[in-house]
Amino acid sequence: xxxxxxxxxxxxxxxxxxxxxxxxxxxxxxxxxxxxxxxxxxxxxxxxxxxxxxxxxxxxxxxxxxxxxxxxxxxxxxxxxxxxxxxxxxxxxxxxxxxxxxxxxxxxxxxxxxxxxxxxxxxxxxxxxxxxxxxxxxxxxxxxxxxxxxxxxxxxxxxxxxxxxxxxxxxxxxxxxxxxxxxxxxxxxxxxxxxxxxxxxxxxxxxxxxxxxxxxxxxxxxxxxxxxxxxxxxxxxxxxxxxxxxxxxxxx
Amino acid sequence: xxxxxxxxxxxxxxxxxxxxxxxxxxxxxxxxxxxxxxxxxxxxxxxxxxxxxxxxxxxxxxxxxxxxxxxxxx
Numbered sequence: 400x401x402x403x404x405x406x407x408x409x410x411x412x413x414x415x416x417x418x419x420x421x422x423x424x425x426x427x428x429x430x431x432x433x434x435x436x437x438x439x440x441x442x443x444x445x446x447x448x449x450x451x452x453x454x455x456x457x458x459x460x461x462x463x464x465x466x467x468x469x470x471x472x473x474x475x476x477x478x479x480x481x482x483x484x485x486x487x488x489x490x491x492x493x494x495x496x497x498x499x500x501x502x503x504x505x506x507x508x509x510x511x512x513x514x515x516x517x518x519x520x521x522x523x524x525x526x527x528x529x530x531x532x533x534x535x536x537x538x539x540x541x542x543x544x545x546x547x548x549x550x551x552x553x554x555x556x557x558x559x560x561x562x563x564x565x566x567x568x569x570x571x572x573x574x575x576x577x578x579x580x581x582x583x584x585x586x587x588x589x590x591x592x593x594x595x596x597x598x599x600x601x602x603x604x605x606x607x608x609x610x611x612x613x614x615x616x617x618x619x620x621x622x623x624x625x626x627x628x629x630x631x632x633x634x635x636x637x638x639x640x641x642x643x644x645x646x647x648x649x650x651x
Numbered sequence: 652x653x654x655x656x657x658x659x660x661x662x663x664x665x666x667x668x669x670x671x672x673x674x675x676x677x678x679x680x681x682x683x684x685x686x687x688x689x690x691x692x693x694x695x696x697x698x699x700x701x702x703x704x705x706x707x708x709x710x711x712x713x714x715x716x717x718x719x720x721x722x723x724x725x
Contacts, residue, residue, distance in 0.1 A: 471705060482702050532702065535693055 403633045407432030410485045411631065412477045414438040414468050414525065415495030417446050419594035420544065423620030424492055424627045425449075429457040431628065436462045436480050438473065438495065440517075460484075468495040469516030474528040487536045490631040491529035493522040493543045493566070498596045500555045511558050518562035519569070526573050530582055538581025542630045543570050544623070545588045547646050563588075567642055574640030583639040585630045590646025592618040613648025622647075652725045656717055659694035663687055675714035691717075699724045 411428050415421040416437035425437055435453065439446040446463040453461045462480055466473030481488040497517045499510040522543055533539035548556050549563025567586055574584040591597065591608045597617070600608070609617060626645045629635050657669055664682040669675070677683050683691070692708050695717070701724040703711075711717050 475705065479702055527705070531693075531696075534689075535697060 401633075404628065405431055406490070406628075406632060409489035409631075410434045410436070410481050410487055411490035411492065412436045412438070412481060412488065412529070413492040413494055414474075414477070414521065415440075417442065417449055419596070420589065420592060420620045420623045421492075421494040422449065423624035424494060425453060425461075426457075427621070427624040427628050428490070428631065429453045429459050429461065431632070432457075432459060433490070433631075434460045434485060436464060436477055436484075438464050438466060438468060438477055440467050440495070441465065467517075468521035468525070469513075471524045471528075474521070474524040477525075478528040478532050482532055488529060488532040489536075489539045491525055491533075491539070491541045492627060492631070493525045493541070495521055496544060496546075496563075498559055501558065502555050503557055506558055514558045514562045515565075518559070519565040522566050522569055526569060526584070530573070530577055530580070533577075533582045534580045538583070540631050540635070541570075541573065541577075541582065541584040542627050543584070543586040545570075545586045545642070547588050547590045547644065547649055547651060550588050550642065550644070551651050553651050570642070571640055578639055583630070583635065585635075585639060585641045585643060587623060587626050587630070588642055588644045588646065589623050590618055590644070590649035592620060592623060594620060608649075611650050612646070613650070616647065618645065618647055652721065653718065655698045656695070656714075656721055659691060659698050660714065660717070663691035663694045669714075672714045677712040695721060 406428055411433045413421055413425050416425045417439035425435055429435055443465050450461040450463040464477055464480060466476060495517055497513055499514050501510060526541055529541055543566050545566040546563040548560045549567055552560045570584050570586040577584055623645055626643055664687055696702055707720045711720055
């Protein structure tokens with residue numbers, strides 16, 4: 400019986416891969432044998448070190464490419480790397496994101512531009528670039544990372560929610576358009592996940608968030624990575640256009 | 652190079668011949684709609700073993716433009 404969770408022979412691009420959810424997905428995919436192309440916006444030394452670590456731990460090819468994902472040339476460079484090295488692309492994970500909170504009336508234009516640029520425009524560029532190379536092969540899986548906030552909204556997060564809701568809309572449209580090419584497009588909507596983003600929260604706020612989760616624990620990046628593995632692997636070959644909440648039953 | 656381009660045009664647009672290449676313009680002949688355009692791009696990328704820049708994909712609005720653009724990738 401074939402191992403449907405194996406990613407051996409598959410090529411995956413992961414944006415925002417140097418930390419948090421992105422690095423958990425990278426590690427998970429490397430452990431399953433995928434060849435990786437990882438992106439981070441800055442800190443080339445950290446990205447290079449992480450690529451070397453994955454290569455030696457899992458004996459898979461790993462390439463790191465720096466670049467601001469809100470710029471079209473970054474996703475183009477990532478896909479061009481897949482083309483020049485492998486002539487194929489199987490999985491593209493649009494993970495890079497920023498969280499910039501602000502009450503209505505107090506959000507500077509720069510925060511709006513950055514949030515929409517990285518969280519949404521970067522995803523649009525990524526889908527366009529990835530689909531072109533996937534179409535030339537047997538298809539593929541595009542996995543977008545949204546947020547529970549993109550589904551239900553939250554006070555102080557109008558801009559973040561807008562960007563993440565946009566990711567869901569993009570996913571649903573792309574899934575319909577790309578299905579005939581056997582390209583699946585799905586979106587994961589994480590809840591409260593233990594990353595650098597939540598470490599800035601005051602204790603009282605942190606406790607309040609935990610109390611809102613039915614499973615009464617914060618999610619781990621590995622919880623999201625496992626969902627990404629399902630969507631990237633052959634376990635989900637008939638799944639497209641879905642919003643997969645990975646939130647432990649969180650209520651916002 | 653032109654032979655490769657001609658082959659892709661014939662297949663992607665489902666044409667019988669290329670007797671009059673001057674009429675081959677995006678959205679001006681029925682066969683070259685947006686869906687056919689992406690098929691054409693994929694065919695050219697396969698034929699030339701390359702990936703076209705997004706600007707080139709958008710600019711490729713005629714056979715003549717295709718020849719000019721693909722010269723960069725030949």
